[in-house]
């Protein structure tokens with residue numbers, strides 16, 4: 001069985017979540033971790049996890065949402081973490097792609113949430129886009145106490161090795177199947193399988209041959225197949241190892 005460690009089941013593109021979960025099961029994707037990106041989506045994901053036994057949650061404020069963050073957001077996140085199926089704080093991090101005039105606020109909110117995770121003894125799920133240097137710098141100073149995850153990793157193998165020293169693993173999704181993903185392919189090739197997990201980031205980033213369509217957890221095996229090809233390992237081994245890695249980190 002597979003685990004999708006990063007999905008957004010709360011997204012309005014998913015009209016019938018029951019069907020999405022069912023299609024995942026039929027594709028052997030047994031467990032799904034659905035990620036919050038602000039307070040509202042985190043709460044919505046908790047409601048979804050209450051309904052479906054094999055759906056787990058991360059709660060957190062995404063760097064693109066920091067301008068709207070309320071003063072008491074940390075208390076709200078802390079309250080949410082009382083729910084036993086909250087398995088990490090995420091997705092949190094830095095994103096300078098569309099907006100970089102609020103770097104200081106992004107860093108502050110990132111650090112505050114790392115500290116919350118450390119207080120609660122939870123892993124973090126990190127989103128980092130066009131901000132790899134600052135992400136690494138912050139994590140060196142504010143290292144998570146629990147082994148944690150960089151999702152949709154797009155950095156170099158050199159940076160990856162630095163993150164590994166800080167206890168990080170990496171999850172990969174549809175991007176590895178794209179023709180222009182040479183850098184990601186190289187990273188996957190060089191990373192030990194013990195550090196790799198599978199994700200979709202659905203409804204976005206659907207793998208080939210569904211690129212541009214609505215992505216779903218049921219497409220995880222396509223990502224596994226591509227990683228098996230890149231690493232020249234049987235897909236069964238990829239399935240077994242990545243699932244083991246996810247279960248260990250998120251205690252699911």
Ligand SMILES: [Zn+2]
Pocket residue numbers: 006008035091201
């Ligand atoms: Zn995401």
